Amino acid sequence: MTLPPSFDPARALALARETLNIEAQAVIALAQRVDVSFVRAIELVLGIPGRVVVMGMGKSGHIGRKLAATLASTGTPAMFVHPAEASHGDLGMITGTDVVLGISNSGESEELTAILPLIKRMGVPLLAITGRRDSTLGRHADVVLDASVDKEACPHNLAPTASTTAQLALGDALAVALLDARGFRADDFARSHPGGALGRKLLTHVSDVMRVVADTPSVGPDAGLMDLMREISAKGLGMAAVVDAEGRVVGIFTDGDLRRLIEKTGSGADLRALRARDVMHPNPRTVRPDALAVEAAGLMEASRITSVLVVDDQGRLLGALNSNDLMRAKVI
Structure with a gap:
């Protein structure tokens, strides 16, 4: 030049x-x-x-x-x-x-x-x-x-x-x-810019990007640990919800919980007698389907988790949302 x-x-x-x-x-x-x-x-x-x-x-x-x-x-x-x-x-x-x-x-x-x-x-x-x-x-x-x-x-x-x-x-x-x-307001601006980053953050709700209940791993409290692990593997979310007979969420169990359980009990321990109620975390983090997806992202970040369960007003399981879903929707 x-x-x-x-x-x-x-x-x-x-x-x-x-x-x-x-x-x-x-x-x-x-x-x-x-x-x-x-x-x-x-x-x-x-x-x-x-x-x-x-x-x-x-x-x-x-x-x-x-x-x-x-x-x-x-x-x-x-x-x-x-x-x-x-x-x-x-x-x-x-x-x-x-x-x-x-x-x-x-x-x-x-x-x-x-x-x-x-x-x-x-x-x-x-x-x-x-x-x-x-x-x-x-x-x-x-x-x-x-x-x-x-x-x-x-x-x-x-x-x-x-x-x-x-x-x-x-x-x-x-x-x-x-x-x-x-x-x-900001949400008015978002409605004028639905294709932009702000629009996605202020207009995308959890219900728009969540996985439905049929695709969400879940078991009853009396399910054996092996059944629990099979459910997690089959649906590929790295966790499973534990729900009662009415479908209300009572706990959650994750891949990380399994690793910690094995470290605690030793690799030679027989875990087959354990039930979901014995190993689950009670009162897990949940969101409503009408919440903004960006709010769910904030909850996951603050709690240092990668998935969150979606429930209705009565606490019944409706689905799940993880960080990959939010990234695909370009919310995060």
Whole structure:
């Protein structure tokens, strides 16, 4: 690989630090300027029954797409409409129950300003995130959020850098304030992200991943030790539940218990006379089928066990869950 002769590693590092400092200062300045207009913007969005329709051109459009996605995933229905496409039919996507959020640093993006009179004529409220309150976008807007910056991080003060960072931060602040006002919780977020790690943790219940009772090793209290071991081997869970005549769990016996029993009694001892009730651990750890799988994982970790029995409200055996089941479901 041949590097251009103008490349200077020291200058690259200096520019990186300067860029980060300029953009950080732009965001800090935003925090100091947030005022009653921000509250009015929140009230306006909360007061409409429809969606937030986000619009922006160029780099502001990229920020707008991200903001629409963030709003939609945090409880505020939103969509992005490209201003140029709006002039050619997509304006029909906007209804009288919506609010439009226009994003433009200059406030003079031609494709956006061309449709502002039409939006106002429809009676649709208009929010603006702009660096110029006195711009065409600012004058048309019902509420203006000031995203102005002192300068861009670009050495030529041309490429949108600090200004788009300010737009992004202000949009995120809007989304966070809205989700809080709506009482949006972590499980609500999970329902919007069922394929993600958080979704799996907050939406997957024990009943979704457990082994059913037919696949769970179990014996009665009077079963002989050899029958107990055969049941464990046949179903491959490394343990067996001990249940009474009504199917209620009264104990558990594991491979580890067998090793400890042999160490205690000696390898030459005759264990055939032992019954399940003699060797089981009473009152084993159990979970309900409606518990979150991540809660079962926490119980297993805290108790240093690899399997847990699943029971109903009366303590009757319904199945079992082990760490391999949780890993397959990507809960852990």
